[in-house]
Amino acid sequence: MRWVTFDCYGTLVDWRHGLLTSMELIAPGRGAGLLETYLRHELAVEEKSPSMRYREVLAQALRRACAEERVQLNADDASVLATTLPYWPVFPEVGAELSALRAAGWRLALLTNCDRDLIAETRRRLPVAFDAVVTAEDAGAYKPAPAHFELFGDSYEPEVWVHVAQGYHHDMLPAHRLGLPRVWINRLGEHPSGEQVVEHVRPDLTNLLDTVRAAQRPWPRPAGG
Structure with missing residues (x-):
């Protein structure tokens, strides 16, 4: 029972x-600035409303970002992110690298801050099948809260478990607190301040199988879990 769990988006x-x-569809030429403001608001909405469905988190954070940036947002345009999400592109190396993991005997799972219906649409575009999915809708919380990890561990009882994700705040920090081996996919070349909690760093998923093999160790299942 060797598992690799992934954040999706x-x-x-x-x-x-x-x-x-x-x-850019709603604010041509201003998308980059709006995006940075949006990211801050999305985190705040998730922290304040952990039971809110993700499609509403997307809409609420976008409304707040547009208000702050003085971008006019029509009422029916607030759903643009949930509408386009199923068409967001998959990174080019995903198919080969996840296929290599599966061929080597690893089971694959998604731990995602998303709704069941939205991740179902995205899974149709992913080139490799996943054995399990835990959503925010299932967990009743958004990462970096530990609920996704706890629910997955209780449900599947992995013997070896490695977590792979791009998100430092949302994924690396909670994985570190739970004692999980972890691989940070640092696609953005970030340099987080404070305690460094990353064991293995990759710029993308290339050669992920070798990195997962280097990271793997028995999962220290919590006492009484």
Whole structure:
């Protein structure tokens, strides 16, 4: 029972490209600035309303970002992010690298800050099948809260478990707190301040199988779990 869990958007799917393209539809020439404001508001909405469906998080954060940036947003355009999300592009190396993991005997799972219906649409575009999915809708919370990880561990009881994600705040920090081996896909060349919690860093998923093999160790299942 060897598992590799992934965040989806940002790690497997080009989340920033999808957001930016969508924001350019409603604010031509201003998408980049709107995106940075949006990211701050999305995190705040998730923290304040952990039970809110992700499609509403997307809409609420976009409304707030547009208000701050003085961008006119028509009422029926607030759903643009949820509408376009199923079409956001998959990174080009995903198919080969996840296929190599599966061929080597690893099971694959998604731990995503998303709704069941939205991730179902994205899974149709992913080139490799996944054995399990835990959504924010299932967990009743958004990462970096530990609920996704706890629900996955309780449900599948992995013997070896490596978590792979682009998000430092949303994924690397909670994985570190839970003692999970972790691989940071640092696609944006970030340099986080404070405690460094990353064990293995890759610029993308290339040669991921070798990195996962280097990271793997038995999962220290919590006492009484």
